[in-house]
Structure formats: C-alpha cells, structure tokens
Amino acid sequence: MNGTVGYGLVLGGLAFATFGALVGLVSGLRRSDAGFPWVLRAVWGFAACMVGSNLVMVHALVTHDFSVRYVAQVGSRATPLVYTIVSLWSALEGSILFWGLIMGGYIAVFAYIHRREHARYMQLALGTMLAVGVFFAFLIAGPANPWGAVSPVPADGPGPNPLLQNHILMVIHPPMLYLGYVGMTVPFGVAVAGLLRGEIGEAWMAPLRRWTLVAWLFLSIGIILGAWWAYAVLGWGGYWAWDPVENASFLPWLTATAFMHSTMVQERKRMLKLWTLSLALASFVLTILGTFMTRSGIFNSVHSFTQSDIGPTFLVFLGFLLVLCVGLLAVRGPLLVPEGQLASPLSREASILVNNLVFVAITFTVLLGTLYPLISEAVRGVRVSVGEPYFNKMAVPGGIAVLFLMGVGPVLPWGKPDPATLRRQFIIPSVVGLVVTAACFAVGLRGVYPLMTFGLAGFVTVITVRELLAPVRVRMSERKEGFVAALTTSALKAQRRFGGYVVHLGIVLIIVAVAASSAYVKHTSGTLKKGQVIELGGYQMKYLGLVSGEEPHRTYVAARIEVTSPGGKVSELKPRLNYYERSTDPIGTPGVRETPAEDLYVSLMAFSEQAGTASINIWVFPLVGWIWWSIPLLVLGTLIALWPRRKTAVAMAGAPTVGASPLTGGDAERGAA
Amino acid sequence: MSPVARNRLIALGALLVAGAGLGFVAFGNIGENLVYYWSPSEMLGQGDKAYSATIRLGGVVEAGSIQWNAEHTTLQFRVADDVKEGAPSVLVRATETPPQMFRDKIGVVVEGTYDKSGVFSSNRLMVNHSNEYRAPKEGEDPRQWQETLSDATAMGAK
Numbered sequence: 001m002n003g004t005v006g007y008g009l010v011l012g013g014l015a016f017a018t019f020g021a022l023v024g025l026v027s028g029l030r031r032s033d034a035g036f037p038w039v040l041r042a043v044w045g046f047a048a049c050m051v052g053s054n055l056v057m058v059h060a061l062v063t064h065d066f067s068v069r070y071v072a073q074v075g076s077r078a079t080p081l082v083y084t085i086v087s088l089w090s091a092l093e094g095s096i097l098f099w100g101l102i103m104g105g106y107i108a109v110f111a112y113i114h115r116r117e118h119a120r121y122m123q124l125a126l127g128t129m130l131a132v133g134v135f136f137a138f139l140i141a142g143p144a145n146p147w148g149a150v151s152p153v154p155a156d157g158p159g160p161n162p163l164l165q166n167h168i169l170m171v172i173h174p175p176m177l178y179l180g181y182v183g184m185t186v187p188f189g190v191a192v193a194g195l196l197r198g199e200i201g202e203a204w205m206a207p208l209r210r211w212t213l214v215a216w217l218f219l220s221i222g223i224i225l226g227a228w229w230a231y232a233v234l235g236w237g238g239y240w241a242w243d244p245v246e247n248a249s250f251l252p253w254l255t256a257t258a259f260m261h262s263t264m265v266q267e268r269k270r271m272l273k274l275w276t277l278s279l280a281l282a283s284f285v286l287t288i289l290g291t292f293m294t295r296s297g298i299f300n301s302v303h304s305f306t307q308s309d310i311g312p313t314f315l316v317f318l319g320f321l322l323v324l325c326v327g328l329l330a331v332r333g334p335l336l337v338p339e340g341q342l343a344s345p346l347s348r349e350a351s352i353l354v355n356n357l358v359f360v361a362i363t364f365t366v367l368l369g370t371l372y373p374l375i376s377e378a379v380r381g382v383r384v385s386v387g388e389p390y391f392n393k394m395a396v397p398g399g400i401a402v403l404f405l406m407g408v409g410p411v412l413p414w415g416k417p418d419p420a421t422l423r424r425q426f427i428i429p430s431v432v433g434l435v436v437t438a439a440c441f442a443v444g445l446r447g448v449y450p451l452m453t454f455g456l457a458g459f460v461t462v463i464t465v466r467e468l469l470a471p472v473r474v475r476m477s478e479r480k481e482g483f484v485a486a487l488t489t490s491a492l493k494a495q496r497r498f499g500g501y502v503v504h505l506g507i508v509l510i511i512v513a514v515a516a517s518s519a520y521v522k523h524t525s526g527t528l529k530k531g532q533v534i535e536l537g538g539y540q541m542k543y544l545g546l547v548s549g550e551e552p553h554r555t556y557v558a559a560r561i562e563v564t565s566p567g568g569k570v571s572e573l574k575p576r577l578n579y580y581e582r583s584t585d586p587i588g589t590p591g592v593r594e595t596p597a598e599d600l601y602v603s604l605m606a607f608s609e610q611a612g613t614a615s616i617n618i619w620v621f622p623l624v625g626w627i628w629w630s631i632p633l634l635v636l637g638t639l640i641a642l643w644p645r646r647k648t649a650v651a652m653a654g655a656p657t658v659g660a661s662p663l664t665g666g667d668a669e670r671g672a673a
Numbered sequence: 674m675s676p677v678a679r680n681r682l683i684a685l686g687a688l689l690v691a692g693a694g695l696g697f698v699a700f701g702n703i704g705e706n707l708v709y710y711w712s713p714s715e716m717l718g719q720g721d722k723a724y725s726a727t728i729r730l731g732g733v734v735e736a737g738s739i740q741w742n743a744e745h746t747t748l749q750f751r752v753a754d755d756v757k758e759g760a761p762s763v764l765v766r767a768t769e770t771p772p773q774m775f776r777d778k779i780g781v782v783v784e785g786t787y788d789k790s791g792v793f794s795s796n797r798l799m800v801n802h803s804n805e806y807r808a809p810k811e812g813e814d815p816r817q818w819q820e821t822l823s824d825a826t827a828m829g830a831k
Contacts, residue, residue: 357688361691365695368699369699383711384708384710387707387708390703390706393706525770527743527770585774605770605771605773606771606772606775615743615771
C-alpha cells in the first residue's frame with residue numbers, strides 16, 4: 001500500500017514537473033504570459049507530490065513496512081525513532097527522494113514569493129527549475145526507485161548505516177547540505193531565464209543574489225557541520241581530508257562565494273555581467289557534479305553509499321547541462337554588454353575582480369585534484385589518488401590571498417581612490433597586523449604561513465570592525481543616538497554591507513582556526529596498562545580501565561581516561577567503540593575535552609580484556625572549536641543581509657521602476673560609509 | 674585599436690599567462706603528490722618504479738603473519754593479494770597500534786613506501802570497513818565480545 005501510493009506520487013510529481021517545464025519554457029520563449037497560471041499550478045502540484053511521497057516514506061519507515069524495498073534496506077525495529085526518521089536520507093534512494101522534497105519546497109517558495117512579478121521571466125525561471133525537477137523525479141521513479149516491492153516481506157531489517165546513527169549531527173548535517181545543494185537550482189533557473197531572455201534587469205539580479213545567498217548559507221553550514229561530524233564521529237583525528245566528497249561540497253561554495261562578490265560589481269558598475277552569470281551557472285553545475293560524485297559510488301569514500309546505476313543517468317544530465325550552459329553563454333552573452341570600465345587597479349571593483357580570480361583558481365585546482373584519479377584511471381588505467389599535500393599546497397596560499405583581500409577590499413573605494421586617504425586608512429590595521437604577528441612569534445609560534453595568517457587576521461578584523469562601527473559612531477555623535485539604536489539603524493540602512501562584514505568576521509574565525517589547528521596540532525598514541533599515564537601537550541592521561549554498557553540500538557566498550565589538564569583540573573574522558581547488532585565492525589566515538597583555546601581529543605583504537613590494555617590515539621588541536629562556532633556569525637550576517645525591507649519589496653513588485661531601489665540603497669550605503 | 678579593446682587584449686593575455694602558470698604549478702604538484710593504489714602483486718610487478726612512490730597497498734592480512742609488540746608499538750604483518758594460501762604477499766612494518774578489528778584475513782589498506790629490502794613501511798593503517806552491512810555469518814556470534822568484556826568490567830570494578 002505504502003509502496004503504491006508513494007510511487008504514484010512520484011509519478012505524479014514527474015508529470016507535473018514535465019508539464020510545467022514544457023509550458024513555462026515554451027510560453028516564456030514565445031513571449032506570452034498565457035502559460036504562467038498553469039506553470040504555477042504545476043509547481044504546486046510538483047511540490048505537493050514530493051511532500052506527499054516523502055511523508056509516505058516516513059510513515060512506511062516509522063511503521064516498519066518492510067514490504068517497501070527502501071525500508072527493508074535501512075529500517076530496523078531496534079533503531080530509535082529519531083534515527084528511523086533520519087534514515088530517510090541514510091542511503092542512496094531515500095536521499096534522492098528527500099532531495100525531491102527539498103527541490104519541491106524551494107521551487108514552491110520561490111514561486112510563491114515572486115508570483116506577482118514579470119510573468120515572462122517567471123515562466124522561464126520556473127520552467128528551468130521544473131526541468132531540473134523532471135530529472136530528479138525521473139531518478140526517483142527509475143534508477144533510484146525506493147518504492148520497489150519486497151517479497152517475501154522480511155520480519156526485520158538491518159537498520160541504517162551505523163556511522164549515520166552514531167551522532168546527532170547526522171540528523172542536521174545532510175539536510176543542511178541538501179538545502180545548500182538544491183538551493184542552487186533557484187539561482188540557476190533565474191540565471192537561465194535571464195540568458196534566454198537576453199537581458200538581466202536590475203530587478204532580476206536581486207532574486208538571483210538573494211537566492212544564491214540562501215543556498216550559500218545552507219551550504220556553508222552543511223560543510224562546517226560535515227567537518228564537525230567527521231571530527232566528532234570518525235575518530236581519525238581531523239575534520240577535513242580533501243576527500244572527493246568534501247571537495248564536492250566545497251567547489252560550489254567557492255563559485256557561489258565568488259558570485260556574491262562579483263554581483264556587487266555588476267550592481268554598482270554594470271560590469272562583469274556575463275562573468276557573474278557564468279558563476280551562477282557554474283555553482284549549479286558543480287552541485288550536480290558533486291551529487292554525481294557522492295551518489296554514483298565512483299569514488300571510494302565514507303560517503304559513497306554503494307555502487308549504483310544512477311551514475312550514467314547523472315553523466316548524461318551533466319553533459320547536457322554543460323552544453324546548455326556553454327551554449328547559452330555563447331549565444332546570449334554578447335547581449336550583456338558591460339557599461340562601465342575599470343577606473344583604477346586600486347578600486348573596490350578591482351579588488352573584487354582579483355577576489356574572483358583567486359576563488360576561480362582555487363576551484364580549478366581543487367577540481368583538478370578531485371577529478372585527476374578518474375581521468376588517470378579512465379585514460380591510462382592507473383589507479384591513483386591525489387594526496388592531501390597537493391591540496392594543502394594549492395589551497396593554503398589561496399586562503400591567505402582571500403584573507404588579504406578581505407582586508408584590502410573594504411577599504412578601497414568604488415571608482416578612483418585618493419592615495420593619501422588610502423594610506424591613512426591602512427596605517428592602523430597594518431600596524432595591528434604586524435603586532436599580532438610579532439606577538440605570535442614572541443610566544444614561540446613558528447611557520448611562515450600560520451604567522452602570516454594570524455597577522456592578516458588581525459589586519460582584517462581591525463578593518464572589518466572599523467567599517468562596521470564607523471557609521472554607528474557617526475550616528476552616535478551627530479544624532480545623539482544610543483549605541484544599540486545607532487547599531488540597529490546603521491545595520492538596517494546598509495543591510496547587505498553590514499551582513500557581509502559580519503560574515504567576513506566568521507570566515508576570519510574559520511581561517512585562523514584551520515591554520516592553528518593544522519599547524520600546531522600535537523599527536524601521540526600508546527597502548528596503556530591500567531593505571532599507566534601518558535602525556536601530551538601538558539595533559540596527563542591516566543588509563544583507569546574499561547567499561548561497557550548497553551543502549552537501545554547498540555552496545556559499547558569505553559576506556560576510562562582520567563585527564564589532568566595543564567591547569568590541574570581533573571576530568572574523565574570515555575572514548576568508546578560502539579557495536580551495532582547488525583554490523584560486525586565497531587564504530588568509534590572519540591572523547592573530546594573542549595575548551596575555547598584547544599581540544600584534547602582521545603580516540604580508542606583497540607582494547608584487550610585479557611591483557612587489560614587500551615590502545616589510544618591522542619591529539620591536541622588548538623582553536624579547532626572556532627570552526628564550528630563561526631556558524632552563528634555566518635547565520636547572523638546572512639540574516640541581516642537577507643532581512644526583507646519593505647521598500648525593496650514594494651519596488652520590486654512594481655517592475656519597471658525598480659532601478660530606484662538599489663540606487664537609494666546604494667546612496668544610503670555610501671552615506672553610511 | 675581603441676583603448677578599450679587594447680585593455681581587453683592585455684587583460685586577456687594576462688589571464689592566459691596566469692591560467693597557464695596555475696595549470697603548470699597544479700599539474701606539477703599533482704605529479705609529486707600522487708598516491709598509487711596497488712595490490713601486492715601489482716606493486717611487485719612495478720620493479721624500480723615502486724621504490725620512490727607513495728603507495729596505498731590494499732589486500733588481506735596473511736593468516737598467522739601478525740607480530741604485535743605493544744610495549745614498543747611495533748607491528749609487523751604480511752599483506753597478500755587474497756586469502757588463498759601462497760598468494761603473493763609483502764612484508765609490512767608499522768609503528769602504530771592496530772585498530773580493534775585488525776586480525777588475520779581481514780581486508781586492509783596501508784599507506785607508505787616500499788624499499789629495496791622488500792619491506793613496506795606504513796604510516797597509516799586502515800581496516801576495510803565493509804561498506805555494506807551484512808548479518809553475521811553462521812558460527813559468528815556478534816555478542817561474543819560482550820561476554821569476554823563483562824569479565825573485563827568485573828575486573829575493572831573496584
């Protein structure tokens with residue numbers, strides 16, 4: 001029953017998407033508005049079918065309906081309820097189904113918010129998004145169908161992959177990442193619509209920017225939570241390994257970040273139009289490439305669920321997308337003529353251009369390193385992987401360049417700068433940067449890259465905070481406003497600028513944390529007898545013995561480690577190995593003592609009850625927690641930037657007069673600066 | 674030529690040069706940091722090429738070959754192509770504690786280098802987690818470890 005209804009809904013979604021895509025694209029290209037109401041109906045239909053199908057699957061999972069193939073594959077009566085629901089995305093077929101749900105949701109929300117805007121653009125945009133929906137609905141209906149019947153019906157199933165039910169982060173990380181991935185469909189639709197029309201008005205750039213920002217935020221959170229999960233669950237003592245699947249999520253993030261910056265140049269200076277659109281298209285294509293890499297099992301990785309036959313379907317779609325994007329850019333690109341010119345190499349627009357080149361260069365090198373093994377195996381038949389040193393060597397200078405530009409960019413004015421003012425503005429931040437570097441050196445930190453990073457971080461922080469507070473100070477002194485009132489008003493007057501700088505602070509936090517935790521990590525390992533002590537970085541760890549215990553879905557063995565911190569505080573860590581009933585391999589959970597300054601990270605490798613020993617791996621990671629704690633800053637900054645302004649909303653609804661809105665916004669920003 | 678066109682030409686040229694430079698550096702770097710995936714027989718068949726490369730050697734632990742010294746954390750075992758007796762194998766030395774699952778006949782991947790004395794020095798040892806779950810085979814009791822452990826806990830209890 002569940003199977004039939006669920007599959008029927010998928011087919012319904014496929015039909016709605018196909019119908020809406022055809023009507024939207026045909027009607028839009030013929031410059032008629034007639035199809036718009038039908039496209040909207042198709043959107044509601046598609047979204048409803050996807051929501052329905054997912055609800056049926058959740059119902060099947062919760063009621064343990066093992067006649068449904070997917071439930072038989074990942075369900076188990078022993079699994080706790082929350083992980084049973086989460087197992088919706090714990091294997092390939094379910095995750096694609098969930099993907100469909102998010103896609104339906106995104107398209108519906110986009111259609112609802114912009115339903116009163118230029119019907120022709122909207123038809124093309126929704127038509128394009130629904131065309132992507134056709135592809136995913138087809139995947140669910142065919143190659144990755146979770147709804148197949150199982151006969152005879154088994155009494156119980158194996159439960160989801162233990163790695164995925166080992167930590168609560170697994171409940172949040174995948175949805176965030178999917179929201180980021182799928183979210184790129186919306187800007188893709190908007191950009192394709194603009195290219196098909198051969199013009200991108202200012203009114204059409206705003207949704208492009210905002211929706212990319214939405215997807216960007218989710219993608220950022222997804223990536224960081226993924227790193228956190230790897231750190232907290234996998235127990236190999238790290239959070240990022242340049243695994244193909246990690247790279248897959250990083251690539252669209254890079255191009256989307258570049259997009260968000262180039263869009264400012266496009267807005268202010270009417271330049272880089274084609275380039276900006278290319279970045280929007282590239283971000284989407286890279287998410288599809290990422291999905292392909294994650295889901296086709298082409299890479300051997302923790303994330304690739306299984307060998308599957310969705311690979312070829314994805315390859316065809318990828319090829320089609322590439323041809324479509326290149327073709328559209330080639331045919332329609334010349335219509336997007338730049339109206340401005342680069343006035344000076346020391347202008348804001350020039351710094352953003354350099355920022356874009358750096359981001360694209362990082363994207364290129366990461367993409368090359370990720371795909372190289374595939375190319376090598378396909379062309380020469382040699383199985384290789386590209387080692388982490390390659391990525392580090394290429395990405396570290398890139399990251400430092402990005403950091404530098406984050407400091408320089410905000411100081412440089414649009415257009416032509418005044419050299420004297422510039423010099424004056426750079427003095428204090430540069431001094432602070434040098435002092436930070438000197439201080440780090442004085443306390444014994446070494447290494448060119450980390451010291452450069454810390455110095456630049458100081459430089460950027462001073463500039464960013466100054467840029468954030470300058471308008472606040474002006475308001476406080478001229479209008480006698482209180483600090484909070486002045487802060488709120490200036491944030492509201494220049495939301496995107498303000499939000500952007502808050503996000504910059506979050507990124508500085510991440511870069512500093514990554515530099516410190518990778519450059520100054522300490523590591524040791526040992527096999528301890530009961531009562532034996534091992535030392536690392538001022539911590540003393542005494543092995544007290546083994547304990548075991550039982551939880552509903554697993555049993556565990558933990559080593560009791562008494563930790564004496566350098567400050568003399570005593571606490572206990574219990575790194576453990578978890579045993580799941582249906583899996584013979586134990587899954588570890590490291591014990592972590594978190595402080596703002598550093599984490600002590602202990603993972604249990606092996607134990608022997610006869611000898612009474614435990615083998616543990618120990619790491620001390622400076623500042624590593626800052627990576628995850630940057631998330632609130634990223635969310636806050638993005639929310640400030642996205643917070644709806646009534647003025648903008650009104651202006652956008654009245655299509656032709658839209659030019660006024662960004663202009664007034666711009667004036668306010670300039671005034672504030 | 675108009676100034677705009679000339680500027681564009683210069684910009685395009687600069688981009689091409691930068692792109693070519695980046696490509697050159699990237700490819701060179703990749704070449705230096707390649708890790709080869711070989712089985713023992715594949716690695717032995719490479720001749721001298723095997724001596725300078727970073728290798729991920731994949732195979733199974735030869736039955737009865739594990740020598741583990743917990744005191745000095747030295748581990749020595751042979752990785753073979755497969756579980757059949759007489760399959761080509763390579764001696765591996767590691768200086769880390771083997772993970773809990775490490776045992777005879779289990780799939781392993783070791784990363785490291787191979788030298789002319791015929792020893793593979795590993796700096797990373799990974800046990801092949803079976804990607805797919807399977808029910809325990811017959812004769813294999815998943816609760817076995819637990820029984821042995823309750824003894825350990827009893828000993829650990831003060």
